[in-house]
Amino acid sequence: MQLAFTEQQQAFRAEIRSWLQANVPAQTLQTFDTEEGFQQHREWEATLNQGRWGMVTWPEALGGRGCDLIEWLIFEEEYYRAKAPLRVNQNGIFLLGPTLMEYGTEEQKARFLPAMAEGRDVWAQGWSEPGAGSDMAAIRSTAQLQGDKYIINGQKTWSTRAVWADWLFGMFRTDPDSERHRGLTFILVPLNTPGITVRPIPQLDGLPGFAEIFFDNVEVDVSNRLGDDGAGWAVAMATAGFERGLMLRSPARFQETARRLVELYRANEASASHDPQIRDAVMRAYLDAESYCLSTYQTACRLSQGGKIGAESSTNKIFWSELDQNMHATAMSILGARAELLPHAPAAEGVGTWLDGWLFSQSGPIYAGTNEIQRNIIAERMLGMPR
Amino acid sequence: MDFTFSEDQLLFQDSVRGFLVNEISPERLRAGWETDTGRDPALWQQFAELGLTGITVPEEHGGLGMDAVDFVLLAQECGYVALAEPLVNHALVAVPLLQDIGGELAARWLPLAATGEARIIAAVEQNLMVEDAHVADLLLLEREGQWFALEQGQFSCERSESIDPGRRLYTVTVPAGAAPIADGERASALRSASLNRGALGCAAQALGLAQRMIDLSVQYTAERKQFGKAIGSFQAVKHHMANVAVRLEYAKAPVHRAAYAVAEDAAGAALAVAQAKLMACEAANLAAKNSIQVHGAMGYTWEVDLHIFMKKAWALANTWGDAGWHKQQVAAVIFADGAALGAGATFQ
Numbered sequence: 001m002q003l004a005f006t007e008q009q010q011a012f013r014a015e016i017r018s019w020l021q022a023n024v025p026a027q028t029l030q031t032f033d034t035e036e037g038f039q040q041h042r043e044w045e046a047t048l049n050q051g052r053w054g055m056v057t058w059p060e061a062l063g064g065r066g067c068d069l070i071e072w073l074i075f076e077e078e079y080y081r082a083k084a085p086l087r088v089n090q091n092g093i094f095l096l097g098p099t100l101m102e103y104g105t106e107e108q109k110a111r112f113l114p115a116m117a118e119g120r121d122v123w124a125q126g127w128s129e130p131g132a133g134s135d136m137a138a139i140r141s142t143a144q145l146q147g148d149k150y151i152i153n154g155q156k157t158w159s160t161r162a163v164w165a166d167w168l169f170g171m172f173r174t175d176p177d178s179e180r181h182r183g184l185t186f187i188l189v190p191l192n193t194p195g196i197t198v199r200p201i202p203q204l205d206g207l208p209g210f211a212e213i214f215f216d217n218v219e220v221d222v223s224n225r226l227g228d229d230g231a232g233w234a235v236a237m238a239t240a241g242f243e244r245g246l247m248l249r250s251p252a253r254f255q256e257t258a259r260r261l262v263e264l265y266r267a268n269e270a271s272a273s274h275d276p277q278i279r280d281a282v283m284r285a286y287l288d289a290e291s292y293c294l295s296t297y298q299t300a301c302r303l304s305q306g307g308k309i310g311a312e313s314s315t316n317k318i319f320w321s322e323l324d325q326n327m328h329a330t331a332m333s334i335l336g337a338r339a340e341l342l343p344h345a346p347a348a349e350g351v352g353t354w355l356d357g358w359l360f361s362q363s364g365p366i367y368a369g370t371n372e373i374q375r376n377i378i379a380e381r382m383l384g385m386p387r
Numbered sequence: 388m389d390f391t392f393s394e395d396q397l398l399f400q401d402s403v404r405g406f407l408v409n410e411i412s413p414e415r416l417r418a419g420w421e422t423d424t425g426r427d428p429a430l431w432q433q434f435a436e437l438g439l440t441g442i443t444v445p446e447e448h449g450g451l452g453m454d455a456v457d458f459v460l461l462a463q464e465c466g467y468v469a470l471a472e473p474l475v476n477h478a479l480v481a482v483p484l485l486q487d488i489g490g491e492l493a494a495r496w497l498p499l500a501a502t503g504e505a506r507i508i509a510a511v512e513q514n515l516m517v518e519d520a521h522v523a524d525l526l527l528l529e530r531e532g533q534w535f536a537l538e539q540g541q542f543s544c545e546r547s548e549s550i551d552p553g554r555r556l557y558t559v560t561v562p563a564g565a566a567p568i569a570d571g572e573r574a575s576a577l578r579s580a581s582l583n584r585g586a587l588g589c590a591a592q593a594l595g596l597a598q599r600m601i602d603l604s605v606q607y608t609a610e611r612k613q614f615g616k617a618i619g620s621f622q623a624v625k626h627h628m629a630n631v632a633v634r635l636e637y638a639k640a641p642v643h644r645a646a647y648a649v650a651e652d653a654a655g656a657a658l659a660v661a662q663a664k665l666m667a668c669e670a671a672n673l674a675a676k677n678s679i680q681v682h683g684a685m686g687y688t689w690e691v692d693l694h695i696f697m698k699k700a701w702a703l704a705n706t707w708g709d710a711g712w713h714k715q716q717v718a719a720v721i722f723a724d725g726a727a728l729g730a731g732a733t734f735q
Contacts (some may be wrong), residue, residue, distance in 0.1 A: 001456050002389040003647050003734055009388060013731070070388050077731035259729030262721055284716060286663055286728070287641075288722050293733045294390075294640035315636040318629075325728040372622070378483035378632050379625030383605050386620040 012067075013074050019051055020082035031356075032088045033207035041088035045119030054117050055093045062101075062109075063117050069300035076250040077288040081308070091161065092116040092123035096169050096188075099239045103186075103227040104362075112188070124162035124191070126170020126213065129155055129287070134373050136171075137180040137233070141215060143172035143187055145222065145229070150174070150187060152195075158367075162211040163200045166191060169239075171232045177375040188224040195219070209226045240368075242310035249320050251293035257327050257357065258289035264334055267350070272334045281330040288323045311382035318371050318378075321364030328358040388734070390640070392460065400460040404467070406437065411468040414691040419471055420552040426522050431472055435503025439474060441480045448497035455479060455584065459591045459646035466595025469699050470549045471553040473508055473519040475588040481507035484527055484581050488568060492536055496525050507583070510576050513708055516556035520544045528559060529578050533567035541565075551698035570664050583649050583660045585707035590642045590663040593671035597635045600674040603693055604628055604681050611683075618681070627677040638666035661716035664708065671700035 005013070029044065030037030048054040049063065056075050058064025067075065076321070097116060100109055116119040132138040141154025152172055162168065168189045175183030191198060195218035200208030227235040265272055265282045272278045303309060331354040332339040339355065341348040365371040379385040392400075398539035410430065419425050434440050442458060444450020462475050482500050485493045485507060508523035512530060520526055521544060526537045537559075544557035569577055591699035605628065608619030618624050645663035648656040675697040686693050704710065720726060727735055 001392065001643070001647050003644065005388050005734065008391035074731075080730045255728075255730045255733070259732075262726070262728055266722065279718075280714070283717050283721065287665060287717065288637070290662060290665055290733060291637045291641050294644050295637050297388065297641065297733075298390040298640040301388065306390055307391075312632075312636050315633040318633050319637050372626070374440065375626045376622065378629040379619075382632060383601065383628055385605055385625050386609055386617045 005121075006096060009070065009074060012071055013078060013089060016075055016078045017082070020078060020084055021052060023047060023051065024082050024084045028083075029085045031206070031207065032161070033088065033203070033209040035164060038088060038161075039119045041085055042122060043120045044085045045087070045089050045117075045122075045258065049117050049119065054119075055097065057099065058101075058113075058117070060091075062113055064082060068304050070297070070304065073250060073252070073297065073300060076252040077255075080252040081083075088161065089116065089119060089122045091125050091165075091169075092121065092167075095125070095239050096123055099235060102238060103235050107223070108226065121167050122165045124159045124165035124168045124211075126156040126159055126162075126168045126189070128158045130157055133158075134370055136236075137184075139171055139173055139184060141170075141172050142176060143174050143220070144176070145186060147176060148222045150185075150220045150222060150225070152187070152189065152215040154215050154219060155212060155222070156215075157212040158201075158210050159213055160210045160367075161200055161229075162191065162213055163208045168213065169226070171236055174229055174232075178230070181233040183230055184236075185229050186226040186232040186235040187220060189218065189220050193218050193220065204362065205356065221222065249316075251289065251296050254289040254320060254323055254327070255293055257324065258285045260352070261285050261327050261331055264331055264352070264354070268334050271336060275333060278330060278333055281326065285323070285327045285330060288319070288326075292320060292323065311378070314374055314377045314382060317368060318365075318374050321361075321371060324361040324364050328361040332358055389427065390643070392456075392643075396457055396460060399457070400464060403437070403439070404464045406433075407464050407468045407470065407576060411470060411500070415694055416469060416471060416553060416695055424522055425553070425555050426472055426519070431503055434472070440477065440503035441501030443478050444497050444501040445486065448494075449501035450482075450497070455483075455587060455646040455652040456643075456650045459587070459643060462588050462591035463595040463598075463642075466592030466699075467599045469553060469596065469599070469695050471512050473506060473522065474483045475592060476518065476585070477506055479588045480581055481527055482526075483584060484509045484577060485525075485582060487577055488534075488536075492568065497594070497641045498559040499524070499694050502622065509581050509582050510559070511585070513582055513712065514585075514706065515643070516547060517544065517559045518557075518706075519555055520557035520559050521546070526559065528561065529581070531554040532574050532578075533568060534569040534574050534577060535561050535565050536539050536568050537561070537565065542666075549702060551700075551702050553695065553699060554702060557578055579657065580652075582708060583645075583656050586664045586713065587642070587645050587649050589703040589707050590638075590645065590667035593664075593667040593700060593703055594635065594639060594642055596703070597631065597638075597667075597671040597674035599696045600671075600678040600693065600700070601628060601631055601635070603696070604678040607685070607691075608681050611685075624681050627681050631670065631674045631677050634666075634670040638663075638670040641666045647706060655720075657716050661713035665710060665713050668700070668704035668710065672704055675700050 029040040032038045032041040045054060052065060055064045056067040057072050060066050093116060100112055127136060129139055129141060133139060135266055143150040143152045156170055168191055171184045172187055173183055174185040195216045197214040198211050200211045203209040261282055338351050341351055343351055380387055419427060438451050438550040441450030442453045446452040458479050462479060465475055485496055496505055500507050505524035506522055507525045508519050509527040510517040524539050528535045528537060542559050542562060547556050551557050551655045608624055609617050611618050642663040648659040678693055682693055685691045721728060
């Protein structure tokens with residue numbers, strides 16, 4: 001055990017820190033749930049890519065830096081410290097990208113990865129359907145193979161970023177006689193294909209952060225299939241694997257929220273002290289965020305030494321999503337009567353972005369497998385309780 | 388950056404776990420409650436043969452010369468079996484303290500600690516009671532800013548019974564005229580270091596206790612049937628245990644980091660230990676709460692083994708600094724001006 005960064009790791013940290021200092025936009029970008037903000041974030045992805053900081057864990061040959069998990073954690077720490085923009089294409093670079101590298105043909109990699117890296121192609125996910133949420137194997141949207149085309153019919157929903165995204169990856173039932181997780185195929189679909197209707201769904205903040213997508217005899221070339229026909233479930237499981245989860249929700253994000261929460265508490269200590277629970281909640285936020293960081297480093301070190309990830313990784317999502325909710329709930333308590341005010345409201349001085357974060361934290365226990373589903377997985381696969 | 392245990396450390400943990408689980412059954416613990424001392428010299432002798440009594444004693448004094456990182460995994464295993472013998476205090480707190488004290492006292496007692504001939508116990512003002520004072524061949528005791536080294540027979544002690552029948556707690560009276568072996572700043576430094584080690588020992592044992600309570604509950608709920616099914620198949624029961632598993636999982640790394648900070652005598656050791664103890668004892672307390680719930684009325688009985696582990700978890704949460712004390716340590720750091728918080732600060 002040696003809990004200090006190597007010289008090489010420190011140099012890496014210094015390098016990304018100075019690049020971010022020089023390149024992070026001085027003015028905060030608009031939210032990517034608006035058309036203009038989406039474009040601004042797309043441009044930021046291109047800037048990151050030019051500096052070769054877009055996908056640091058990708059291999060060098062693909063424009064990355066071949067970083068290991070520890071370097072990835074360092075990158076994220078610096079990224080959140082620098083208050084750099086959120087990643088509009090995270091579905092692409094963190095989820096689909098590694099899956100393409102594992103399952104894609106050389107032709108597919110050449111076709112999709114550079115465009116993804118440059119922010120030209122922004123990707124949306126197509127998993128959920130009206131009848132297939134927690135029960136993802138209940139997917140009913142079909143893709144029928146006719147010659148060298150799949151003909152897609154059906155509906156996807158809760159597709160994040162889909163309103164302005166260029167492409168969608170998702171699972172479709174290619175074997176009409178199949179049931180559950182057999183007979184599903186992973187297909188990449190250009191969202192401008194005729195027959196596709198994208199209907200924005202306003203989220204809690206009123207902005208169209210996700211959409212439902214209708215497919216009416218949509219023709220997609222068979223070369224857009226990722227993996228084998230009928231093997232979609234295995235490809236999707238790889239996409240949802242632990243390391244990807246780690247990449248989506250690295251500890252830095254929550255440690256920065258905890259740091260801001262301590263600041264908010266100290267700036268409002270006189271009023272916040274009226275509720276004695278607040279101080280305890282702020283401490284708990286700090287402790288949990290630090291514990292999440294420590295656990296992630298421990299796991300990353302174990303994996304980098306050839307260790308295998310086990311069922312205990314399913315505890316991850318519950319921990320960070322509840323932490324995020326608790327931290328934001330505490331911030332709302334500190335802000336008191338100001339908490340409900342929109343940031344631009346005249347009386348909203350000092351409210352920062354807490355309201356936005358509070359709203360978004362409500363989604364954490366729901367998306368990417370509800371926390372109830374996660375608890376079932378923990379009980380059955382990690383603890384061995386009966387089904 | 389290497390946040391892993393070595394293969395040797397993990398193998399040692401495996402072998403100690405095997406030994407402890409074989410030897411220290413709940414039946415043996417219960418039998419121990421009925422004896423005079425509640426402690427088992429034969430078991431202590433076995434620890435000595437395994438090298439455990441001398442694990443932290445320097446090699447030149449006949450020990451293995453290991454540190455808190457080597458021992459923390461073993462302390463977890465001690466928790467898993469609710470070990471009653473004072474091995475954690477002896478190896479993790481008292482022996483390192485004796486080394487810090489040094490001089491003739493250390494030269495005389497460290498070899499005896501290594502061979503297991505002497506059980507050494509340490510306690511600070513923070514501990515209301517002294518655990519296992521009745522079997523301490525040497526007691527290193529801090530009272531009102533002074534440290535005393537007292538051999539068995541040189542002090543009087545009065546037992547106060549705990550709800551945990553495995554614990555033996557004493558109020559120790561330092562004899563009038565006893566000469567302190569340290570006072571002033573030196574005493575205070577020894578006290579801080581000992582508190583860190585003692586709290587680390589509690590935290591590590593709490594991890595083991597929580598795991599044991601999960602295991603007992605998983606086993607019980609797989610056997611107990613209602614409505615024609617094992618109650619462990621019901622989601623309401625599963626989710627109780629999953630919640631424990633989540634809190635336990637995220638308490639482990641803080642405890643291991645605290646062990647590292649203690650072994651390295653790092654500046655941030657008090658914070659690391661406070662975090663470890665708060666996280667681990669919270670996990671163990673949740674394990675106790677949810678485990679008794681899924682055991683139903685059986686969990687409320689003396690007969691079912693759960694209470695052995697539950698009561699020890701309750702007690703450890705308030706030993707070597709209760710939650711309030713450790714929260715004060717955290718608050719003193721994070722609410723200070725210029726505190727290093729946020730992304731990238733963890734390993735600074």
